[in-house]
Amino acid sequence: MPPAQPKPARSLKRPPRSAPKLQQPANTPVDPPARDDEDRYPDLGVPPMISDHWKALEDSATLLETRYADRDDVFVGSGLTIHYVDGSEDRAIQPDVFVSFGSPNRSRRVWLAWEEGKFPDFVLEVASKSTYRRDEREKRxxxxxxxxxEYWQFDPTGEYLNPILQGRCLNAAGTYALLPLTTTPEGGLRGVSEVIALHICAEGPRLRLFDPATGKFLLNHQEEHRGRLAAEAEVEQLKRQLASR
Known part of the structure; x- marks a missing residue:
């Protein structure tokens, strides 16, 4: 009788039946064939989330993907499982959004830290009823x-974090220190991320990213679309004015 096969390690979270996926930037290289280790280590799946949580997560991930779309050495991940101990399939964590500099911009099924040679430089967690306690203690x-x-947390509902935006950076001792926040004229909160060189702004349920180099907010797809429509309407109005002269 052949020896019994060992049972595979169980995933830490039960994956939902389906979950929306963020589109890869247009210039993302074609995925290479999955490596044996990537097949071995499980993907934790994406937990269910309310619309405000998903909107904040999707906007942040998409804005950062667009910002670094032309960089081959920057990877933006969203809901990607990070395995951080070789040989331990259950030693894993799943950030909502993360950025890793010096990492190839290619698609991955999971992130194997010992193969990547590093961990993310920036992590954002969006608080929800089922995740905020773990975000605050275990994940931190x-x-x-x-x-x-840098580790940032945002609560789009205002039910779980006070204040709703919190940022931390590693100090010289290797421990997290809170980053200062300022109040905007509109009553929102703003913090500065030196890692991604952006201001992170909480405006009610929205999380926006401001680029101090351009003096403008990064625009999501809806904002870009509205901007194009407004510009086209302005051009048409100018044409009518010129034609009536």
Missing amino acids: AIYERLGVA
Whole structure:
């Protein structure tokens, strides 16, 4: 009788039946064939989320993907499982959004830290009823131990975090220190991320990214579309004015 096969490690979270996926930037290289290790280590799946949570997560991930779309050495991940101990399939964590500099911009099924040679530089977690306690304690401790330079949290509902925006950076001792926040004239909160060189702004349920180099907010797809429509309407109005002279 052949020896019994070992049972595969169980995933930490039960994946939902389906979950929306963010589109890869147009210039993302074609995926290479999956490596044996990537097949071995499980994807934790994406937990169910309310619309405000998903909107904040989707906007943040898409804006950062667009910002670094022309960089081959920057990877933006969303809902990607990070395995951080070789040989331990259950030693894994799943950031809502993360940025890793010096990492190839290619699609991955999971992130294997020992093969990538590093951990993310920036992590954002969007608070929800089912995740905020783990974000606040267990995940923060893991990110700190792994050396993630900046860890940000945002609560689009205002029910779980006070204040609703919180940022932390590693200090000289290798522990997280709170980053200062300022109040905007509109009553929102703003913090500065040195890692991604952007201002992170909480405006009610919205999380916006402001580029101090251009003096403008990064625009999501809806804002870009409205801007194009407004510009086209302005051109048509100018044409009518010129034609009536």
